[in-house]
Amino acid sequence: MHYTYSRLNDDSVSKLVESHYDSILPEICRFYISGLHDNYLVIGKKKKFILRVYRNDWRTDEEIFFELEFLKFLQSKSINISYPETVNDGKSYFYIKGPEGKRVCALFKYANGSAPENSISAEECELLGKHTANLHLASTNFQTLHKRPILDLSYLLDRSISLIFPFVSATDRTYLNQLQTQIQNNIPRLSKGTPEYCVCVGDINPTNFHINSAQSITMFDFDQCGYGQRSFDIGKFSSSMSNLQSKIDNIRSFLSGYQTISKLADIELELIPYFEVISKLWVMSIHVDNANHIGHKHLERKLWDRRMDAIRKLSNNVL
Numbered sequence: 511m512h513y514t515y516s517r518l519n520d521d522s523v524s525k526l527v528e529s530h531y532d533s534i535l536p537e538i539c540r541f542y543i544s545g546l547h548d549n550y551l552v553i554g555k556k557k558k559f560i561l562r563v564y565r566n567d568w569r570t571d572e573e574i575f576f577e578l579e580f581l582k583f584l585q586s587k588s589i590n591i592s593y594p595e596t597v598n599d600g601k602s603y604f605y606i607k608g609p610e611g612k613r614v615c616a617l618f619k620y621a622n623g624s625a626p627e628n629s630i631s632a633e634e635c636e637l638l639g640k641h642t643a644n645l646h647l648a649s650t651n652f653q654t655l656h657k658r659p660i661l662d663l664s665y666l667l668d669r670s671i672s673l674i675f676p677f678v679s680a681t682d683r684t685y686l687n688q689l690q691t692q693i694q695n696n697i698p699r700l701s702k703g704t705p706e707y708c709v710c711v712g713d714i715n716p717t718n719f720h721i722n723s724a725q726s727i728t729m730f731d732f733d734q735c736g737y738g739q740r741s742f743d744i745g746k747f748s749s750s751m752s753n754l755q756s757k758i759d760n761i762r763s764f765l766s767g768y769q770t771i772s773k774l775a776d777i778e779l780e781l782i783p784y785f786e787v788i789s790k791l792w793v794m795s796i797h798v799d800n801a802n803h804i805g806h807k808h809l810e811r812k813l814w815d816r817r818m819d820a821i822r823k824l825s826n827n828v829l
Contacts (some may be wrong), residue, residue: 513609514567514802523561530597530604531617534559546733546800551620552568557708558620559595560730566613568800569733574614576656577732578602580649580709587648590641592618592730621730623722628754630716632763638747639767641727642714647772649709659712661738662700666788667693670795677798677809678770682818689720689787689821692829697784698777700739706778711735715750741778744768745785749793752820780824783828790821 518526524539538553539561548563558755564574582602585593594602596618603616626634659665671686676687710720712734715753719729747764749803751757768774797808 515565516608516610517544517607517812518550518563518606518666519552523552523563526604526606526615527559527561527617530615531595534617543784545731546796546803547586552617555694560592560618560620562616562618564614565803566611568803569614571614572656573658574603574616574657576654577735578616578656578658579653579656580735581732583652584645584648589645589648590726590728591645591732592621592728593697594618616764618730619791621720621728622726625717625720626815627716628654630756630760631756632756632759634716634721635760635763636767637721637727638714638719639769640763640771641719642711642743642747642764643768643771645711645729646708647705650704652709658736661712661742663697663738663788665790666738666742670788670791673798674791674814677814678818679810679811679815680699682739682814684718685818685822689825689829693784693788696829698780700781701777705772706740707737707773708740709735710738710740710746712738712743712746714743714747739778739779739781739785741774745757745782745787746789748782748786750791752790752824787821787825787828790817792826 520539520541524536527534527536527539534552534554534557536552536554538551540551542549542551542560546568547565550561550563564695579602581593583590584591596602603614606615607613636729667690671690674686675683709765711729711732713731714729718731719727720804721727744764748757748761751760754760765774765779797804801809
């Protein structure tokens with residue numbers, strides 16, 4: 511018998527935390543949310559944490575170590591993020607053995623406050639823009655031997671379209687081919703100089719940060735991070751505003767906050783709408799990549815038809 515996925519119960523997680531972190535004695539441990547990995551809320555006497563149990567069929571150890579090393583680097587630069595706690599052996603992670611094989615676990619500081627989600631205000635967008643700019647500037651000095659996919663057009667656009675192809679109609683495949691060519695022909699030339707090329711968060715949206723009563727932001731969930739254009743991160747944020755009536759005001763506020771910290775070149779501003787389209791395609795491909803985890807129901811034609819309609823509407827405003 512072979513397993514693709516298993517999930518720990520709460521008692522087991524509590525014992526794991528207690529055995530790997532001398533300074534933490536869990537009083538409450540609960541399964542919290544399953545995204546692309548399993549996340550558990552761990553409550554001690556004075557602090558809260560999130561234990562993430564990484565799936566070994568989504569992220570390699572090498573990719574996870576890149577993420578954890580990057581978060582430790584940001585912590586050292588006083589960027590307010592949910593950083594990994596240090597295990598007893600001095601590392602940022604530990605292993606468990608499950609039916610599906612060895613999995614990496616890491617315990618993260620709980621982000622103070624709450625996520626604004628779809629009620630995000632223009633003021634919160636401006637604060638998020640400032641926070642993102644500071645993170646991007648700090649990341650240009652990050653160095654590591656660990657590898658992750660580069661967030662370039664080959665990965666974000668070409669690979670995404672190839673994964674989407676089998677699930678859409680012949681008409682949509684023709685359209686995607688045309689869209690791919692249009693983006694590649696029209697997108698301004700991408701530079702790998704600083705500050706425009708940095709480590710991107712990969713998924714800046716109103717559910718992936720908390721803001722507290724003091725208006726302090728703590729960002730979390732860097733599972734999609736990697737080297738790329740900072741315009742991509744902004745385009746990804748823009749795509750998360752798609753269903754909000756306040757989208758234009760929110761993006762304007764985000765950019766205003768960002769540029770009080772770091773000025774964007776005209777060419778970078780031109781890139782943002784392209785990356786918004788590209789990020790939509792990338793998210794669609796992630797559904798394909800993770801079908802065995804989230805379910806093949808997400809790959810049914812009617813859902814793809816709806817997604818392709820959204821891509822068409824968005825692209826018409828860009829190309």
